[in-house]
Amino acid sequence: MAADLSLIEKSATDIVKLLKAGEVTPIDLLDTLEKRIKAVDGKVNALPTLCFDRARKHARALMKKPKEGRGLLQGMPVPIKDLTDVAGVLSTQGSPIFKDFVPEASNILVEHLEAQGGVIYAKSNTPEFGAGANTFNEVFGATVNPYNTKLSAAGSSGGAAVALATGMAWLAHGSDMGGSLRNPASFCGIVGMRPSPGRVAATPGTKIDATLGVEGPMARTVTDLALLLDAMSGDDHRDPRSLPAPKKSFRSILKGPWKPKRVAWSPDLGITPVDPEVRAITEAAAKRFKEAGVIVEEAHPDFSEVHECFGTLRAYAFATTKFELLKTHRDKLKPEVIWNIEKGLKLTMDELTRAEAQRQTMLRRTLAFFDRYDLLLTPATIVAAYPVEQRYVAECDGFTFPDYVQWLSIAYALTTVSCPALSLPCGFTKDGRPIGLQIAARPHGEDRVLAGAKIMEDILGIGSVKPVDPRG
Structure with missing residues (x-):
């Protein structure tokens, strides 16, 4: 079979079924993606680094194995975010410092995906070191939103989200600290999930027990996302944070019978302004949970310390991981990264211990909250896609943010207390921009998030999201 562009409209789950049945091969899928990328990516700049020769070599080796030995993904192509090393493939982290860097070894995450039959064919675009929720960098330029190419795709997993939305991927890898999976999922009308820390094993960075940043799955539907999370899950002795794979697959969770009894809706978590149109769309979607016999109440945990807490812990993370780059390559770092590193270097022990205490206090409140509520629903982002040349959201509904990070607080509040969280497409603004719920x-409640998301997806009638062609 040659390249067949009709395949791009199929779900990842259906593609895996075709692979198992022998009706398509991994090579067929790579041919199809290569043709689609040539037709589309010049308009959106989602996958700036391609490695089809490596992918075909891996695919041919995989095809020599019996089908039962090809893993959950059976040869499914998967792009990897350009913050994550793939052996023999350009891995820039969106930084001029690493514009020519080709690693010899892959990240643990990549090894696990390839062991499960994933075939790596591309690196997806990201802002420099994942900083800032707008995918642009000085190495490859900006990734734009396929629903309006004058707008941002968000970030930092913006390239991955756009690849999914435009049919240049069936599944995609992303990562998330302050909403880096959830923001682009919301802006691009796809599904992105931040799992609990440790759910997906990855190569530790400078701080081996770091829990703010995690790796996670992205897809066009909840069922496809559960498939990729199953392939990603599992412990590894090289990552001391990693958790064993659950006894029941996440795909089986979607078949029931669990459903939430009581969920909470909050438009703002009590900590942020929200665009009125975004609030109205997400609130209408959240309240449709009642159609499944679920009680919906307005409530949220107390996150009153989260801005100070997350700001301190994020700055500390930048200082520990990027201090040497500041000393040796300051002239090549974007100003937001410099600001974050320098903020971290100025932290006192009192500030660090206060942030850890605040995090513990908010976690206790959150755990008590989830004793009453099965799920918490909010807008995934506080705005819809904004002009791509705007570096970040500086103002919302009359409120001016003090820095380039705080507009992300509706996402990073849940990061701070280690909760799994997912962005689900739930509607469009009047001018056609996607919105996520x-x-x-x-913590460790991925099964509940996925089950609830599948119920909501079915209620909203969005269980078969088709790729779009980029629109001016």
Whole structure:
């Protein structure tokens, strides 16, 4: 079979079924993606680094194995975010400092995906070191929103989200600290999930027990996302944070019978302004949970310390991981990264211990909250897609943010307390920009998030999201 562009409209789950049945091969899928990328990516700049020769070599080796030995993904192509190393493939982290860097070894995450039959064919675009929720950098330029190419795709997993939305991927890898999976999912009308820390094993960075940043799955539907999370899950002795794979697959969770009894809706978590149109769209979607016999009440945990807490812990993370780059390559770092590193270097022990205490206090409140509520629903982002040349959201509904990070607080509040959270497409603004609904549960509650998201997806009638062609 040659390249067949009709395949791009199929779900990842259906593609895996075709692979198992022998009706398509991994090579067929790579040919199809290569043709689609040539037709589309010049308009959106989502996948700036391609590695089809490496992918075909891996695919041919995989095809020599019996089908039962090809893993959950059976040869499914998957792009990797350009913050994550793939052996023998340009891995820039969106930074001029690493514009020519080709690693010899892959990240643990990549090894796990390839062991499950994933075939790596591209690196997806990201802002420099994932900083800032707008995907642009000085190495490859900006990734734009396929629903309006004058607008941002958000970030930092913007390239991955756009690849999914435009049919240049069936599944995609992303990562998330302050909403880097959830923001682009919301802006681009796809599904992105931040799992609990440790759910997906990855190569530790400078701080081996770091829990703010995690790796996670992105897809066009909840069922496809559960498939990729199953392939990503599992412990590894090289990552001391990693958790064993659950006894029941996440795909099986979607078949029931669990459903939430009581969910909470909050338009703002009590900590942020929200665009009125975004609030109205997400609130209308959240309240449709009542159609499944679920009680919906307006409530949220107390996150009153989160801005100070997350700001301190994020700055500390930048200082520990990027201090040497500041000393040796300051002239090549964007100003937001410099600001974050320098803020971290100025932290006192009192500030660090206060942030850790605040995090513990908010976690206790959140755990108590989830004793009453099965899920927490909010807007995934506080705005819809904004002009791509705007570096970040500086103002919302009359409120001016003090820095380039705080507009992300509706996402990073849940990061701070280690909750799994997912962005689900739930509607469009009047001018056609996608909006996402955030669905969160207690730590290690990925099963509840996915089950709730599937119920909502079915209620909203969006279980078969088709790729779009970029629009001016």
